Amino acid sequence: MKFPIYLDNHATTPVDPRVLEAMLPYFKEDFGNAASRNHAFGWAAEEAVEKSRKQIASLIGANSKEIIFTSGATESINLAIKGVAEMYAERGNHIITAATEHKATLDTCKRLEKSGYRVTFLPVMADGLIDLGMLRESITDKTILVSIMYANNEIGVLQPVAEIGKICKEKGILFHSDGVQAAGKVPVDVIKDNIDLLSISGHKLYGPKGVGALYVRRRNPRVQLTAQVDGGGHERGMRSGTLNVPGIVGLGKACDLCQQEMGEEARRLGYLRDKLRDKLMAALDETYINGSQEHRLPNNLNISFAYVEGESLLMGINDVAVSSGSACTSATLEPSYVLKALGAGDDLAHSSIRFGLGRFNTEEEVDYTAEKVIKVVKKLRELSPLYEMVKEGIDLSKVQWTAH
Amino acid sequence: MAYSDKVLDHYNNPRNVGSMDKSDSTVGTGIVGAPECGDVMKLQIKVNGATGIIDEAKFKTFGCGSAIASSSLATEWLKGKTIDEALSIKNTDIVNELALPPVKIHCSVLAEDAIKAAIHDYQAKHGAGAAKAEAVEA
Numbered sequence: 001m002k003f004p005i006y007l008d009n010h011a012t013t014p015v016d017p018r019v020l021e022a023m024l025p026y027f028k029e030d031f032g033n034a035a036s037r038n039h040a041f042g043w044a045a046e047e048a049v050e051k052s053r054k055q056i057a058s059l060i061g062a063n064s065k066e067i068i069f070t071s072g073a074t075e076s077i078n079l080a081i082k083g084v085a086e087m088y089a090e091r092g093n094h095i096i097t098a099a100t101e102h103k104a105t106l107d108t109c110k111r112l113e114k115s116g117y118r119v120t121f122l123p124v125m126a127d128g129l130i131d132l133g134m135l136r137e138s139i140t141d142k143t144i145l146v147s148i149m150y151a152n153n154e155i156g157v158l159q160p161v162a163e164i165g166k167i168c169k170e171k172g173i174l175f176h177s178d179g180v181q182a183a184g185k186v187p188v189d190v191i192k193d194n195i196d197l198l199s200i201s202g203h204k205l206y207g208p209k210g211v212g213a214l215y216v217r218r219r220n221p222r223v224q225l226t227a228q229v230d231g232g233g234h235e236r237g238m239r240s241g242t243l244n245v246p247g248i249v250g251l252g253k254a255c256d257l258c259q260q261e262m263g264e265e266a267r268r269l270g271y272l273r274d275k276l277r278d279k280l281m282a283a284l285d286e287t288y289i290n291g292s293q294e295h296r297l298p299n300n301l302n303i304s305f306a307y308v309e310g311e312s313l314l315m316g317i318n319d320v321a322v323s324s325g326s327a328c329t330s331a332t333l334e335p336s337y338v339l340k341a342l343g344a345g346d347d348l349a350h351s352s353i354r355f356g357l358g359r360f361n362t363e364e365e366v367d368y369t370a371e372k373v374i375k376v377v378k379k380l381r382e383l384s385p386l387y388e389m390v391k392e393g394i395d396l397s398k399v400q401w402t403a404h
Numbered sequence: 405m406a407y408s409d410k411v412l413d414h415y416n417n418p419r420n421v422g423s424m425d426k427s428d429s430t431v432g433t434g435i436v437g438a439p440e441c442g443d444v445m446k447l448q449i450k451v452n453g454a455t456g457i458i459d460e461a462k463f464k465t466f467g468c469g470s471a472i473a474s475s476s477l478a479t480e481w482l483k484g485k486t487i488d489e490a491l492s493i494k495n496t497d498i499v500n501e502l503a504l505p506p507v508k509i510h511c512s513v514l515a516e517d518a519i520k521a522a523i524h525d526y527q528a529k530h531g532a533g534a535a536k537a538e539a540v541e542a
Contacts (some may be wrong), residue, residue: 097463121535152442188482305465309442309466309467309471310465310468310470311468311469312415312469312471312472313470315407315412315468315469316415325470327441327442328441328442328467328471333443333507344442345442346440346441346442350440350442351441366514382421383418383421383464383465383466383472384465384466385435385444385445385446385464385465385466386444386465387422387466388464396439401435401437401438401439402435402436402437402438402445402517
């Protein structure tokens with residue numbers, strides 16, 4: 001086994017060696033600008049880019065003309081939301097999203113609020129799913145966009161995207177979905193699910209960082225966007241800037257590999273994730289899974305070990321790379337807002353660990369991790385005044401704490 | 405963010421982990437922090453009534469590595485000190501000893517609060533508590 005073991009695949013993924021190999025020529029001999037229409041260097045680059053468009057489109061059930069390239073999913077999400085808001089401003093100014101969305105979505109919506117748009121941030125139920133009835137009720141005649149992520153990056157929960165798409169189609173509202181954690185992991189079909197815009201990230205599916213894509217529907221309806229980056233009119237005027245050819249080639253190859261390997265990979269990772277979960281829950285009491293177990297990515301496990309704080313746990317399993325919803329692990333000292341939205345309580349957020357299994361993880365690594373985590377949780381519970389109090393029969397919710 | 409060697413040492417080899425009998429008259433118990441904040445420290449001292457010296461100190465902490473290290477260090481420093489000497493332990497001493505980064509300074513503040521809470525609890529048990537506590541907090 002190689003240490004440290006990497007189990008943080010929701011944060012980023014290693015570049016698949018086959019992806020890297022596909023990219024290299026575009027750093028070397030084939031360095032042309034894809035917009036150079038008059039010589040072989042440009043033609044070779046353009047051909048590679050078009051191939052990549054097809055590969056990405058194929059992964060999500062779209063047409064290659066509907067794929068535009070960006071610097072990453074954050075940019076794709078910004079473009080989708082701001083692009084629609086500005087283009088359709090005369091139709092309305094109301095946007096609906098969810099409280100558990102990625103900051104790329106939330107912060108973009110907050111910025112639009114400052115410019116006079118109204119945003120509804122739908123709460124989620126205890127399992128992390130949005131309430132479809134609530135979505136329906138929040139739609140007004142001024143609603144122009146619904147943005148709900150396909151799969152959540154912290155808790156791996158899968159939203160009822162097909163139903164959301166159906167509601168939006170019925171009401172004639174555009175539907176954008178942040179597909180970063182779902183594309184390449186579960187079958188995404190923009191036609192079947194009535195998705196009008198979908199954001200994709202290269203480095204979340206074994207491709208390189210610094211490249212992403214946005215699917216923009218061209219039929220039923222034809223979606224238009226106001227470009228956010230001007231200068232040259234690339235990508236059908238939707239996103240100017242010389243294309244990151246090597247990155248795009250990598251993204252395309254990564255999508256192609258995912259399409260081929262997704263079924264088997266999901267099965268293998270689901271088995272490993274379940275094994276990890278079952279081992280931990282069998283050995284440790286007061287352990288809680290955050291978010292729906294049924295509607296969830298096969299490779300995600302977000303679990304709280306009550307009375308043990310997340311950062312101290314990460315320190316103890318220092319040869320395993322994972323992340324936590326604890327305030328101590330965040331740059332802003334705020335606990336995870338996603339876990340908070342589940343209503344679990346900040347203390348469980350502080351005790352949470354997120355495991356993201358990936359293509360390159362082995363069963364041996366998972367077994368090692370399970371044992372290590374069990375050992376460290378037990379040791380930290382010996383150190384925990386809360387665990388001690390609970391074992392003595394004290395109801396922690398009745399205690400008067402002296403928080404400063 | 406890499407941890408300092410001292411923090412790692414206290415985390416891997418915490419000193420004086422455990423509990424003393426809260427109802428014992430020679431024991432002072434301080435519990436500070438809150439689960440929602442991600443930090444709870446329980447610090448206990450056993451005071452020798454005759455000499456006024458802290459003979460024993462124990463801690464338990466729910467919190468990050470820096471919080472565990474801060475409270476572990478506190479118990480090390482408390483042993484052998486008089487109550488007055490213990491009251492003069494400042495969070496900045498802990499920050500310096502453990503090389504805590506700015507984002508972890510609040511862990512040392514909580515440890516200082518825990519020390520004072522344990523001492524005040526002991527003093528309250530011995531009547532001298534009320535007046536002395538006010539004088540100290542002033």
